[in-house]
Amino acid sequence: MFESAELGHTVTKASYARQVPKLREALLDAQYDLLEKKSFSTLILISGVDGAGKGETVNLLNEWMDPRHIHTHAMSVASDEEQQHPRNWRFWRALPPRGKIGVFFGSWYTYPIVRRAYGEIKDASLDQAMEEIVRLERMLADERVLVLKLWFHLSKKQQKKRLLALSADKRTRWRVTESDWKHFEIYDTFRRVSERALRQTSTADAPWRIIEGADARYRSLTAGRIVLESMRTRLSQTRQPRPFAPPPAKPDEPNLLRALDLSQKVSDKRYDKELEALQGRLNLLTRHPKWRKTGVVAVFEGADAAGKGGAIRRITGALDARQYRIVPVAAPTEEERAQPYLWRFWRSVPAYGQFVIFDRSWYGRVLVERVEGFCEQYDWNRAYSEINDFEEQLSGHGLVVVKFWLHIDADEQLRRFKEREATGFKRFKITAEDWRNRKKWKDYEVAACNMFERTSTEIAPWTLVPAVDKRFARIKILETICDRLEEQIKKG
Amino acid sequence: MFESAELGHTVTKASYARQVPKLREALLDAQYDLLEKKSFSTLILISGVDGAGKGETVNLLNEWMDPRHIHTHAMSVASDEEQQHPRNWRFWRALPPRGKIGVFFGSWYTYPIVRRAYGEIKDASLDQAMEEIVRLERMLADERVLVLKLWFHLSKKQQKKRLLALSADKRTRWRVTESDWKHFEIYDTFRRVSERALRQTSTADAPWRIIEGADARYRSLTAGRIVLESMRTRLSQTRQPRPFAPPPAKPDEPNLLRALDLSQKVSDKRYDKELEALQGRLNLLTRHPKWRKTGVVAVFEGADAAGKGGAIRRITGALDARQYRIVPVAAPTEEERAQPYLWRFWRSVPAYGQFVIFDRSWYGRVLVERVEGFCEQYDWNRAYSEINDFEEQLSGHGLVVVKFWLHIDADEQLRRFKEREATGFKRFKITAEDWRNRKKWKDYEVAACNMFERTSTEIAPWTLVPAVDKRFARIKILETICDRLEEQIKKG
Numbered sequence: 001m002f003e004s005a006e007l008g009h010t011v012t013k014a015s016y017a018r019q020v021p022k023l024r025e026a027l028l029d030a031q032y033d034l035l036e037k038k039s040f041s042t043l044i045l046i047s048g049v050d051g052a053g054k055g056e057t058v059n060l061l062n063e064w065m066d067p068r069h070i071h072t073h074a075m076s077v078a079s080d081e082e083q084q085h086p087r088n089w090r091f092w093r094a095l096p097p098r099g100k101i102g103v104f105f106g107s108w109y110t111y112p113i114v115r116r117a118y119g120e121i122k123d124a125s126l127d128q129a130m131e132e133i134v135r136l137e138r139m140l141a142d143e144r145v146l147v148l149k150l151w152f153h154l155s156k157k158q159q160k161k162r163l164l165a166l167s168a169d170k171r172t173r174w175r176v177t178e179s180d181w182k183h184f185e186i187y188d189t190f191r192r193v194s195e196r197a198l199r200q201t202s203t204a205d206a207p208w209r210i211i212e213g214a215d216a217r218y219r220s221l222t223a224g225r226i227v228l229e230s231m232r233t234r235l236s237q238t239r240q241p242r243p244f245a246p247p248p249a250k251p252d253e254p255n256l257l258r259a260l261d262l263s264q265k266v267s268d269k270r271y272d273k274e275l276e277a278l279q280g281r282l283n284l285l286t287r288h289p290k291w292r293k294t295g296v297v298a299v300f301e302g303a304d305a306a307g308k309g310g311a312i313r314r315i316t317g318a319l320d321a322r323q324y325r326i327v328p329v330a331a332p333t334e335e336e337r338a339q340p341y342l343w344r345f346w347r348s349v350p351a352y353g354q355f356v357i358f359d360r361s362w363y364g365r366v367l368v369e370r371v372e373g374f375c376e377q378y379d380w381n382r383a384y385s386e387i388n389d390f391e392e393q394l395s396g397h398g399l400v401v402v403k404f405w406l407h408i409d410a411d412e413q414l415r416r417f418k419e420r421e422a423t424g425f426k427r428f429k430i431t432a433e434d435w436r437n438r439k440k441w442k443d444y445e446v447a448a449c450n451m452f453e454r455t456s457t458e459i460a461p462w463t464l465v466p467a468v469d470k471r472f473a474r475i476k477i478l479e480t481i482c483d484r485l486e487e488q489i490k491k492g
Numbered sequence: 493m494f495e496s497a498e499l500g501h502t503v504t505k506a507s508y509a510r511q512v513p514k515l516r517e518a519l520l521d522a523q524y525d526l527l528e529k530k531s532f533s534t535l536i537l538i539s540g541v542d543g544a545g546k547g548e549t550v551n552l553l554n555e556w557m558d559p560r561h562i563h564t565h566a567m568s569v570a571s572d573e574e575q576q577h578p579r580n581w582r583f584w585r586a587l588p589p590r591g592k593i594g595v596f597f598g599s600w601y602t603y604p605i606v607r608r609a610y611g612e613i614k615d616a617s618l619d620q621a622m623e624e625i626v627r628l629e630r631m632l633a634d635e636r637v638l639v640l641k642l643w644f645h646l647s648k649k650q651q652k653k654r655l656l657a658l659s660a661d662k663r664t665r666w667r668v669t670e671s672d673w674k675h676f677e678i679y680d681t682f683r684r685v686s687e688r689a690l691r692q693t694s695t696a697d698a699p700w701r702i703i704e705g706a707d708a709r710y711r712s713l714t715a716g717r718i719v720l721e722s723m724r725t726r727l728s729q730t731r732q733p734r735p736f737a738p739p740p741a742k743p744d745e746p747n748l749l750r751a752l753d754l755s756q757k758v759s760d761k762r763y764d765k766e767l768e769a770l771q772g773r774l775n776l777l778t779r780h781p782k783w784r785k786t787g788v789v790a791v792f793e794g795a796d797a798a799g800k801g802g803a804i805r806r807i808t809g810a811l812d813a814r815q816y817r818i819v820p821v822a823a824p825t826e827e828e829r830a831q832p833y834l835w836r837f838w839r840s841v842p843a844y845g846q847f848v849i850f851d852r853s854w855y856g857r858v859l860v861e862r863v864e865g866f867c868e869q870y871d872w873n874r875a876y877s878e879i880n881d882f883e884e885q886l887s888g889h890g891l892v893v894v895k896f897w898l899h900i901d902a903d904e905q906l907r908r909f910k911e912r913e914a915t916g917f918k919r920f921k922i923t924a925e926d927w928r929n930r931k932k933w934k935d936y937e938v939a940a941c942n943m944f945e946r947t948s949t950e951i952a953p954w955t956l957v958p959a960v961d962k963r964f965a966r967i968k969i970l971e972t973i974c975d976r977l978e979e980q981i982k983k984g
Contacts, residue, residue, distance in 0.1 A: 028919060032917075032919045055813075063808070067805065067816075068804070068819075070813075072816075079571075105813075105814055313555070322597055326559050326560040327560075328561070333827050334826040359560055427524045
């Protein structure tokens, strides 16, 4: 794979001087077209061998294009805030919005490749990490991020020569670090591991482009051309057609919900006692020493007036306000609309020791957006597995993911709407939209059943909560959270 | 000052039970009015003596109101990212948008009061910190943040009793930390220092409300009522009238700019040599060991086509792309419009070791917003000192603040506009707005001269750059940056 980047290409000074002005002009043009159309964002991942000209090329790209609309991020050591969050959080927060260009110096490849090269993980783990990356990049492509992956290569001999040359000159000596030499020592392993990683992740969505790094002029022109061609190709496309995965078969009847026993009740007396006990238990769990190595992501979905707000209050009543955050999910803001749909949820993902409650969530994609036709079938259909991947990343970080569907029947909703209208409290205002949503009751039930089926995973199962009796629902929810958190704490 | 909170108020259980439902209802109503009108945001600062019920009260406020629209932040130990940024950065990033409620547990008061109590700073420094806070809170008030400051008080005897009681019960023992006892030891000093601080900062914009903390029911009701009354009062106001500071006298002629010698030139040969030397010098400075304890905020203002972009490129050409960020300032986004006008600039304030370039800046307030009438005279008029305070905070953190006004005359601009139109490059597109702005040339010059006069401070002086000769401008800018940064590094 890397042999093609060891052919010893060079470019003469004269040829370079001739080619650069045109390339630069064309790059600027492409950048301005992107900025104007805002039809996608460009994310350039910079990887490869130390000393192969990564830094120089990034600086050059900034010089050739308009640096005001390029944001370069050094993805080296994670800050403590980054370490407290799931691994990909740092990438999500640095993602360029549509119209802009982002450069990641180091990326989601760095950690698995380096760990494998130093023998900290096995091939199987590397492979799994690469599979996850393929899915991530596929999703980014679908969400209109052009991911450009540049790998800068040097042969072993070239790398040694380059590091020695840099070290010999006192103006460049600072650039060669101890870890560069340490990496060089395992050149062969690093090469083998990289080759394995790249081969698995060179996809149609985001192919690897390997750049011969020895000759500065050749390297610069090549990188510039790749960026130009990729952006131009993407600018000329409207939407990439992609083979369609079959959408989930609609159930004739939303049986999973119909089968719920909505008559389940908890008596007043039992409720008071159990609520107090469960709140005490939850409070204790969030003061357990291991709480600092976990956290909770709680998702609340269900029909309007199903009692989400009341249930949420019973949870927060057990917690310290400094530890929890409730995220009421409404229409996305302008900044959020310029990003992949999961971006706004990544913004609120908890750090260790935090309890984040989503009052409606990313499941909007396969519920309201599907039912109301706010997004295309292709988009909500792919969301199931994207969401599973997302939740796996949360769970993989040690967070507990609990998901509740609060269920009432249409009659109960009507009763509650009328009751709310009678009270006249602003916070219970019934809007025209609420009445409209009611008409699509069955569509929502079908969508919900498909959702349970596709996204109830072992690490993040759905809990279907009969919610006609509010007290029953609250107890069940608190109990589930306590059980799951306790399990995580025992395990962690 | 604290005696009024040592009167031994108590509330009986029966009276409490009678009063709470009404208070709660009223609080919820106020919260929903705020959420609907979005006319301001509410920021509650929680301070006071350990054991006086701060945490309990915050939890209760969340319980009484709708916790989905309250965000509580523990402002205790700063994270490493926070430590890398100017001190107030952590508060700015947690500021609630209009319509929402934010609770800061610990605030901008904590650090100066604690430091003074432990003898790390003198009274004079405390007083200065308090003066700065008064100005900050005044600005927040003007920017439609309702700042509610609650101080929870206990007498020395009460505090001791409380800490002992908490320690005796194994369910609450965890809540008493070693530092609580350490604080208790210096109760008298803490009280004296707090009193001094509070007296200076109890203003009409943000008066301190001292709450007697010994009786839980009394404390809860009092806190709830203060929040309710403050929000209700603010909801009923439109805009607070405030005595007007006189705006700067308009100069008859913008002499400061007219006096600039625009004929200054640098020859081709000298330019190439000096540019290289200065870029080399700048590059070296950003690799100095002390670079890790400083950073640069560079502001670029000036007429359209004055050459800001080109000058910026000559700076970034000397830097590593991982260290710099260019912030092109255009219309604020929806999220930014829901915050004080400085908020969006705080978002981009550099950490140590970063070089941030603002292509237009917060000075828009006293330039375009003033000239075009986008904000009222009162608002742009107060901006001068608010901006000085802002820049002082950056500088106080060790950052270098450099501000450039690139000046050309109207004829030169016309020449450049025509030249740009002739090239047909998208990036040089001349819009109708550009032509419109030209008509107000003199108004902008007058506004600029007022701005220089009011905001050229010792720590952040304006550099007026004759920019008809682009090479002259670039050299002058690079030289200024190098000099200022070198000075900072020597000093630091």
